[in-house]
Amino acid sequence: xxxxxxxxxxxxxxxxxxxxxxxxxxxxxxxxxxxxxxxxxxxxxxxxxxxxxxxxxxxxxxxxxxxxxxxxxxxxxxxxxxxxxxxxxxxxxxxxxxxxxxxxxxxxxxxxxxxxxxxxxxxxxxxxxxxxxxxxxxxxxxxxxxxxxxxxxxxxxxxxxxxxxxxxxxxxxxxxxxxxxxxxxxxxxxxxxxxxxxxxxxxxxxxxxxxxxxxxxxxxxxxxxxxxxxxxxxxxx
Amino acid sequence: xxxxxxxxxxxxxxxxxxxxxxxxxxxxxxxxxxxxxxxxxxxxxxxxxxxxxxxxxxxxxxxxxxxxxxxxxxxxxxxxxxxxxxxxxxxxxxxxxxxxxxxxxxxxxxxxxxxxxxxxxxxxxxxxxxxxxxxxxxxxxxxxxxxxxxxxxxxxxxxxxxxxxxxxxxxxxxxxxxxxxxxxxxxxxxxxxxxxxxxxxxxxxxxxxxxxxxxxxxxxxxxxxxxxxxxxxxxxxxxxxxxxxxxxxxxxxxxxxxxxxxxx
Numbered sequence: 001x002x003x004x005x006x007x008x009x010x011x012x013x014x015x016x017x018x019x020x021x022x023x024x025x026x027x028x029x030x031x032x033x034x035x036x037x038x039x040x041x042x043x044x045x046x047x048x049x050x051x052x053x054x055x056x057x058x059x060x061x062x063x064x065x066x067x068x069x070x071x072x073x074x075x076x077x078x079x080x081x082x083x084x085x086x087x088x089x090x091x092x093x094x095x096x097x098x099x100x101x102x103x104x105x106x107x108x109x110x111x112x113x114x115x116x117x118x119x120x121x122x123x124x125x126x127x128x129x130x131x132x133x134x135x136x137x138x139x140x141x142x143x144x145x146x147x148x149x150x151x152x153x154x155x156x157x158x159x160x161x162x163x164x165x166x167x168x169x170x171x172x173x174x175x176x177x178x179x180x181x182x183x184x185x186x187x188x189x190x191x192x193x194x195x196x197x198x199x200x201x202x203x204x205x206x207x208x209x210x211x212x213x214x215x216x217x218x219x220x221x222x223x224x225x226x227x228x229x230x231x232x233x234x235x236x237x
Numbered sequence: 238x239x240x241x242x243x244x245x246x247x248x249x250x251x252x253x254x255x256x257x258x259x260x261x262x263x264x265x266x267x268x269x270x271x272x273x274x275x276x277x278x279x280x281x282x283x284x285x286x287x288x289x290x291x292x293x294x295x296x297x298x299x300x301x302x303x304x305x306x307x308x309x310x311x312x313x314x315x316x317x318x319x320x321x322x323x324x325x326x327x328x329x330x331x332x333x334x335x336x337x338x339x340x341x342x343x344x345x346x347x348x349x350x351x352x353x354x355x356x357x358x359x360x361x362x363x364x365x366x367x368x369x370x371x372x373x374x375x376x377x378x379x380x381x382x383x384x385x386x387x388x389x390x391x392x393x394x395x396x397x398x399x400x401x402x403x404x405x406x407x408x409x410x411x412x413x414x415x416x417x418x419x420x421x422x423x424x425x426x427x428x429x430x431x432x433x434x435x436x437x438x439x440x441x442x443x444x445x446x447x448x449x450x451x452x453x454x455x456x457x458x459x460x461x462x463x464x465x466x467x468x469x470x471x472x473x474x475x476x477x478x479x480x481x482x483x484x485x486x487x488x489x490x491x492x493x494x495x496x497x498x499x500x501x
Contacts, residue, residue: 045392048412050482051367065392130474144474165390168475170367173390211391237400 028197029221033228035079035187035207041068041234042211047171054126055104055169066109066173067211068234075191076209076232078110080177082184083195084216085204092116093182096153099174101129101145106164106174110210112186114179115159121145121152130167133176135160142167161208175210198226207232239305243298250294257283268439268464268485270457274343275441282336289332347442352455353421359414362394363446364429366475368466369394372409375499380405387429394429409498415484417491418461426452434469437483445470458485 044064049056056062069077096118100107102125113119123129123145131152132142137160143152156162156178166172177184185193198221205228208214212232219228256262267276304311314321360371360379373379380397381404387396397405416422426435428448435454436443444454468479486494 042391045410047392048369050412051478051480065390067391127478128475163390167473168366168478170364170389170394171392235400237406 028199029223029226031081031183031185031195031198031205031219031221031226031228033081033193033230034191035076035081035193035209035230035232036074036191037068037070037076037212037232037234038074039234040236041070042236044068049104049169049171052104052127052169058103063105065171068209069109069189071189071191073191075187075189076212077187077189077191078108079187079191079193079207079209079212079230080110080112080179080184081187081193081195081205081207081228081230082112082179083181083198083203084206086202087181087183091182094118096120098122099176100124101131101166101172104129104166104169104172106166106172108174108186110175110177110186112177112179112184113156114182115157116155119154119156119176121154123147123149123151128168129172131164132167133162133164135162138162138178161210163210177208239301239307242305243302246294246298246301250291250298254287254291257287264441265438266460267441268458268460268462269441270459271343271346272439272441272459274346278340278343281339285332285336289329347456352423352453356421356423356455357416358423358425359416360395361414361424361426361435361446362429363426363433363435363468364389364394365431365473366468366479367412368414368435368468368479368481370411370414370481371395372411372495372498374407374409376404376407378404380408382427384429395427407499409495411498413482413484414466415486415491415494416458417488418458418485420488421457422455424454426454431472432470433472433479434467436467436469437464439464440483443469458483461485461487 044067046062046064048062049059066078071077093114094117097111097113097120099111099119099121101121101123104125121131126147128144128146130142130144134140135156137158138156145152156176158178159180160178162176162178164174164176183195183198185195187193200222202218202220204216205219206214206216207230209232212234215230215232217228217230219226264276267273358373358379362369362371371379380399380402383396383398385396386398387393392410394410397408399406424435426444426446428446431448433446434443435446440456440458442454442456444452446452462485464483466481466483468476472479
């Protein structure tokens with residue numbers, strides 16, 4: 001819950017800074033919507049953490065893999081919706097994004113940040129982690145954090161969807177979504193997202209989900225609220 | 238000074254023999270069917286080499302006692318040094334040969350004898366830095382392995398292809414080696430990345446896992462309980478944390494566990 005709060009905080013922080021930048025422009029509109037799927041998604045597998053007894057004890061019953069976080073009503077959590085074309089005036093954000101290694105899990109599972117936005121990676125566990133992001137466009141690295149190690153301060157230079165793994169705990173998996181725009185939303189447990197303070201205009205909106213891929217659609221914002229829903233096609237395997 | 242060193246040598250010999258003879262630091266309990274034979278073999282090795290060790294230390298101490306303070310050359314060994322060296326080499330050679338001859342029976346029972354036809358087959362994947370275990374599931378058939386499909390993040394540690402391979406769909410993958418007691422077990426060991434090792438001291442089994450080779454290993458656990466499986470090949474920064482557990486259950490408990498796993 002705390003980390004959700006942090007995401008929200010980051011989102012609000014970004015949104016409010018964007019507001020300052022665009023203060024001279026007409027009042028921003030809001031894009032809201034829902035990301036859902038049709039069909040049967042793959043069954044998520046329970047994660048056996050018995051090699052790390054501390055983490056195993058924390059999760060009873062065991063948590064499951066998070067490739068597809070389906071909610072009631074076939075909604076999708078942790079999908080990222082962002083303006084991929086037609087966006088202007090989004091300067092880089094300075095609020096650090098917090099990424100936690102906690103209970104042998106990456107929290108949040110998907111962390112969204114802007115290019116050059118500070119990223120802080122914490123190890124909250126009494127055991128070591130070795131975080132290993134796997135970028136293809138940005139530079140690849142991995143860093144060990146023994147228990148009590150200071151956070152890693154870093155950032156990404158180029159926009160990319162970066163898969164993240166832990167070199168010590170094979171099941172740990174997450175994503176860094178690095179965007180050029182500050183206009184993005186991440187779907188919550190109910191599959192809904194909100195992108196605030198979008199100046200009036202015509203935009204291309206992209207929805208990304210790690211397993212389902214991406215979808216785009218055009219959306220026009222004219223001061224008030226605009227709606228954009230995405231529906232992915234799910235396959236059981 | 239010579240007598241002092243002779244006594245010191247005897248004391249060192251006795252002190253180092255004591256913990257072995259009394260089993261002060263001995264191996265952990267044995268929980269496998271072949272384990273007692275391994276222990277017996279180890280006892281024989283210890284007795285054989287122990288007798289040689291003690292004898293040679295006492296002979297050495299005797300010479301130091303007698304000639305420790307002697308200045309200059311003592312005497313030539315009758316017949317020259319060659320027969321003595323030859324005798325020593327033959328004695329140690331015979332010792333080692335007879336040990337490996339006697340021990341080959343135990344070795345063969347683990348590595349050359351074929352596993353029981355009805356052995357429960359479990360597939361093992363070792364990777365930096367964990368072990369994963371795969372059961373065939375209700376259909377009794379393992380899905381085939383495709384290394385390119387391995388995806389740790391989504392729990393596909395073995396590289397199964399459930400989309401195209403029906404047999405893979407019900408395979409059960411867990412992080413604890415769960416087996417029934419008194420049942421022959423056949424493991425096939427794979428490594429995803431580099432050399433690892435499957436070591437359970439209580440089973441008296443230590444087997445390297447080499448990438449690119451499917452290594453069979455069979456045993457029967459004779460006691461219920463939980464023991465550690467550790468990697469004993471230095472395999473990287475997380476090597477110290479590379480372990481799993483061996484959970485030996487009674488047959489009914491195991492059946493329940495299996496049903497629970499496949500029902501999930």
